[in-house]
Amino acid sequence: MSAVSQCLKSGVESADVCGLVCKLSHRLRLTLDISKDGSKGICVTKMSTILLLLIVTPMLLCTSDSFHIEDIECICSGTSAVCGGISNDEDEIQELLSQLLQNCSSTNDLLDLTLNIENLDHLPEYPFAAFKLQNLTLGYGLSVLNSNAFDGLNSSLLSLNLSHNDIEFFGTPLSVLENLKELNLDFNNLREDDVSAFGNLNKLEVLSISGNNLTGLNANFFENMTAIQTLILDHNENITSFLNISIISSTLITLSAKNCSIKGSLESDSLSGIANLKHADFSSNNLIRVNAFALDRLHYLETLKLSNNKIETLKNYSFSSLHNLLVLDLKGNVIKEIEEFSFVNLTKLKILDLSENKLEVFMEKYTSDLHSLEKINLEDNQIHVIMPGSFSTCGQLKELLLQGLPKEGAGGTRGLVIRAGRDFIQEVLGVRGVRMPVLCPGALRPHGLALGSPTFVVVIGNLLTVEKARVSFSQESHSYPSHPFAS
Numbered sequence: 001m002s003a004v005s006q007c008l009k010s011g012v013e014s015a016d017v018c019g020l021v022c023k024l025s026h027r028l029r030l031t032l033d034i035s036k037d038g039s040k041g042i043c044v045t046k047m048s049t050i051l052l053l054l055i056v057t058p059m060l061l062c063t064s065d066s067f068h069i070e071d072i073e074c075i076c077s078g079t080s081a082v083c084g085g086i087s088n089d090e091d092e093i094q095e096l097l098s099q100l101l102q103n104c105s106s107t108n109d110l111l112d113l114t115l116n117i118e119n120l121d122h123l124p125e126y127p128f129a130a131f132k133l134q135n136l137t138l139g140y141g142l143s144v145l146n147s148n149a150f151d152g153l154n155s156s157l158l159s160l161n162l163s164h165n166d167i168e169f170f171g172t173p174l175s176v177l178e179n180l181k182e183l184n185l186d187f188n189n190l191r192e193d194d195v196s197a198f199g200n201l202n203k204l205e206v207l208s209i210s211g212n213n214l215t216g217l218n219a220n221f222f223e224n225m226t227a228i229q230t231l232i233l234d235h236n237e238n239i240t241s242f243l244n245i246s247i248i249s250s251t252l253i254t255l256s257a258k259n260c261s262i263k264g265s266l267e268s269d270s271l272s273g274i275a276n277l278k279h280a281d282f283s284s285n286n287l288i289r290v291n292a293f294a295l296d297r298l299h300y301l302e303t304l305k306l307s308n309n310k311i312e313t314l315k316n317y318s319f320s321s322l323h324n325l326l327v328l329d330l331k332g333n334v335i336k337e338i339e340e341f342s343f344v345n346l347t348k349l350k351i352l353d354l355s356e357n358k359l360e361v362f363m364e365k366y367t368s369d370l371h372s373l374e375k376i377n378l379e380d381n382q383i384h385v386i387m388p389g390s391f392s393t394c395g396q397l398k399e400l401l402l403q404g405l406p407k408e409g410a411g412g413t414r415g416l417v418i419r420a421g422r423d424f425i426q427e428v429l430g431v432r433g434v435r436m437p438v439l440c441p442g443a444l445r446p447h448g449l450a451l452g453s454p455t456f457v458v459v460i461g462n463l464l465t466v467e468k469a470r471v472s473f474s475q476e477s478h479s480y481p482s483h484p485f486a487s
Helices: 003-009 015-027 047-054 057-061 090-104 192-198 421-428
Strands: 064-069 072-077 080-086 112-118 135-139 159-161 182-184 206-208 230-232 254-256 263-266 279-281 286-290 303-305 327-329 351-353 375-377 399-401 449-451 456-459 462-465 471-473
Touching: 064 090, 072 090, 080 090, 090 112
Parallel strands: 080 112, 112 135, 135 159, 159 182, 182 206, 206 230, 230 254, 254 279, 263 286, 279 303, 303 327, 327 351, 351 375, 375 399
Antiparallel strands: 064 072, 072 080, 449 471, 456 462
C-alpha cells in the first residue's frame, strides 16, 4: 500500500492533502508514527499532528498541481514536490521524473523533492541529471545506489535523507555532492565498511546514522569531513564501548549515542579526540560509573545527558573538568551515594536532574560550588532528609522539584524533612528577613517542612506559592532541640 494510501486510511480524505501532510511532516521534522520494528513505507503521522498540519495545507493547495503515473501519486507546490506509491518498474520511474520536470519546474526550479515509493529497489541511470535540487528524500525500501545516482546534483544538493531503506552502495555515489550539509542514513543496516562510501564530504555539517549495525567508528572517520558539527549514533546496539567511538574531530559540537549498548565507565580519556564538543547525550546505555576527572579534555562541554544508565555512585571529581557545563542530566539511574566533591567546579551549572534515583539524604556539601544553579530535580527518590545549608550557595535557584518522595507515614517510610530553614526559606522560597519560627498552623512550636500535596506554605501568616515544589508542614516535629529559626 502506498504512503499516501496509508495516510488516506488514517482519516484524511484528500490524496493531495495527505501528500502535503507527509511532506510537511518531514520538512518540519515532526515525529512520525513508525512502528517499533522499524517497518517501512508508512508516512502516517499521529492524528494530532495531522490535524495541526491541516491548518497549513489548504493555503498550499490553492497553488498546487497533482498528477499520477500508475500507482504513484504526486503533488507539486511552488518549488516542492512529494510523490508516494508503489512501483518497481524503472521505466515508470523515468517517466515520473520527466513529468516532475514538466509539471513542477515550468515556472520555478524544483528544489525540494520527496520520493517515497515502495518496492523501488534501485533508481534509473543518472536519475537527477536534469534537476537542480537542494533537498532530496528517497525511501522506502531502496536497496541499491549506483555511482551515478546523484550526478547533476553536484553543487546544488544541500540535504539528503535516505533513512528507512536498506541501501548497499556501489562505488561512492555521495562523493560528488560537494556542497552537501545534511545526510540522514538512519535505519539502513549499515556496517563499518559501508560508511567508506561517504567519500570527501568536506562541507557536511550533520550526519545521522542511527539504527544501523555499526559496532563503532574509526579514529580517522572524520578525516575528510572538515566541517562536521553533529553526529547522531542512536540505536546502534552493537556499539558497546567508548573505545569504539574514539573519533577525532576539531569541529564536532554535538554527539548523541542514545540507546546503544555502551557499558563500563566514563574515563578520563573518553572522547579525548573531540575536545570542542559542547553537547553529549549517552542516555539509555549501560554505564555504571563516572570516574574521577572523566571527560577531562572536554572543557567546552555545556550539556551532558547520562539518564537511564546504571550508575550507583557519583565519585569525587567526576565532573570537575567541565567548567562550562550548564546542564547535567542523571535521571533514571540507581544513584545511592554522592561523594562530597562530585560536583566541584561546576560553578556555571544551571540545571541538575537527579530524579528517579535511590538517594536517601541530600547534603549541603553537594551544592557548595553550584552558584549558578536555577533548577534541581529530586523527584522520585527515597530522600527523607534535606540537611541544613543544602541550598545556601544556590542564590539563583528558581525551581526545586520534590514530587514522588516518601510522604509522612507512607508505607512505613519516614517523611521528608527539610531541616534548618533559613537557607531554604530565603533561597528557595525567596522570603527575606524572617526572624520568627516557622510554625504549623495552630501549633506553638517550630517544625520541619515535610512533603505533602499542597503547592503552598504558610510563613508568619502569609500564604506563599511554591512553584513546582510540593511542600507543606509536618504534623510531627522533626526539628532540632534548638531550632535555627528560634529567636
